[in-house]
Amino acid sequence: MRRRSAFTALSLAIVRGFLRDRASVFFAIVFPLMFLVLFGGLFADQSQSKVDMLQVGGVSFIDEMPAGEKAAFAETFDITRTDDLDAAIAEVKKGDADVAVEMQGDTLVAHYTQTDQVKAAVTQGVLQAFVDSTNVALSGRPPTYRLEAERVEDDSLKTIQYVTPGLLGWAVAMSASFGAAATLNGWRNSKLLRRLQLSPVSTNTLVGARVSVTVGVALTQMAIFLGLGVAAFGLRLTGAWPAAVPLLVVGTLCFMSIGMLAGAVAKTTEGAVNMANFIVLPMAFLSGSFFPLDAAPAWLQAVAHVLPLWWLNQGMLDVMVRGEPASAALLPILVLAAFAAVVTATSAKLFRWETT
């Protein structure tokens, strides 16, 4: 059997400890993914549902529509055929259907309900437009004016574009800070830290192993989030998105330092994790991880600017979905690095070997 280096052995021990702790894996990967599915899946499709239409008897206008137009018509209306006009109108009154149509000679009569005003307006407008265009077509003359409608938002403003970087930032902040807090506190309380101090392993090797594992977890989180976003929710990454990798690495270090601070101050491991959670969760809200801060009052937006997670989120939004160049990640990286340095120095000062 091959002998492992101290660095490999320590990293492996930490990875195993992480993967076997269901709560850690849940909070690092599954929990944020639940939010991604929730935001990405439920809120992404903001378009109106179809209008339920009851067609009473033969309606030549619809039945004889050319195939191309019929497809367009079917995008707006869900058609059910029936022969009973009174029953159809009763259904519309109850709200089970949105409109009932019948032909009276050359007139298309639509019995609609005002319950849903948007659908009522859509029904009238669309039916009128189809009647008009049919009249034009029957006249044999090409239409004089044409309308071409284009949405000003492109697909990149869909909900998924906004929530993926924010939720990824939150997920990394959680797992990095919880991991560091639990490790520092747990190892100190079990005296494992003392035990390692009495082994020939250098502090650099020990810290290096812990940092490597946390960065590895963060990059795994990134791969899962982006992979799922692109594959399942139509996430589209813009040009400089690889610049988010170094940004995320520095962000991970920053949140590890926050976790170390919690681990150094708290007496128990649970206390340390709770303290990290107490710091990270409000920060996630204030940093726009869950919803944009555009509508927030100015003072709140000002507060957000001093939070490391805000910088991580903004940097990732810029390079991942807003199409900014890689240089947009530079300032956030510097801010996060400065944060990490200050907080690490503070926790080193506050660290005590004895908890009592």
Place this chain on the structure above:
Amino acid sequence: MGAAIEVTDLAKAYGELQAVDGVTFDVGEGEFFGILGPNGAGKTTILEMVEGLRRPDAGTITLLGESPWPRNPGLLPRIGVQLQSTAFFERLTAREQIRTMASLYAVGPDVADGWLERVGLGDKADTRVGDLSGGQAQRLSIACALVHDPEVVFLDEPTAALDPQARRNLWELLAGLNDSGRTVVLTTHYMDEAEALCDRVAIIDHGRILELDTPANLVRGLDAPTRITVATGQLTPEEAGAIAGVDEVLEDPAGVVLSTREPVAVLTALAQQEHLAGIQVQTGTLEDVFLSLTGREYRA
């Protein structure tokens, strides 16, 4: 035989509390050395300073010819340490645990597995450390302390919090640790443990060494009577009091207890009267030594 450890005038205070107050002792190579005392006597602080975990306020320590403070990486592979609590990586199995420890000392997995067998945990190799019993966890942590075959091994209360049966089982393992010339330093608050395992014992109280000698010498130097208990129904207290050399006679549920400073004469007399069936002989113990040194009952 040279000295593996030399400690001179060691002192350490925590705020107002003088935890260690002028302690001097040597431990010879291959010796099994015990530091005995009640909780809070300063045993662990002495041990942690010798290991190099704490800086002494005063005094000098030489461990294998070198100074353990500040952290001395050249010295660390030559010593093995078992800390008071069982310091493990979370959620690893026993085998993963000791192999990880072995890797830190550049020792291969085969050697690690061998130690697992040697401490009797071969069938627990795939058990997570959190699921081991107290005795098994102590065995694992002792194996982890020995995996790199250190010259000196420090064991800090290895049998604390174990039931009496598990303690006795662990003694068998501990007793063999210095067979190959290894030096062993053990702290304990169990008198019988120090008596059973140690070549020499330092009795500590309030941060000072009260006495330092072999267990036999400590007891011998003690002017304590031997107690002989004769099973009930063989001897009346009056008959017992008539035997030459008996100082005092007591009755207790087990029988008649004779106190004597001439046990050989008394035992001979009892043998002649054929009262030896179920006889119990109790000589002085370290408990008695502690009582005579401190004037108070030993409290663990």
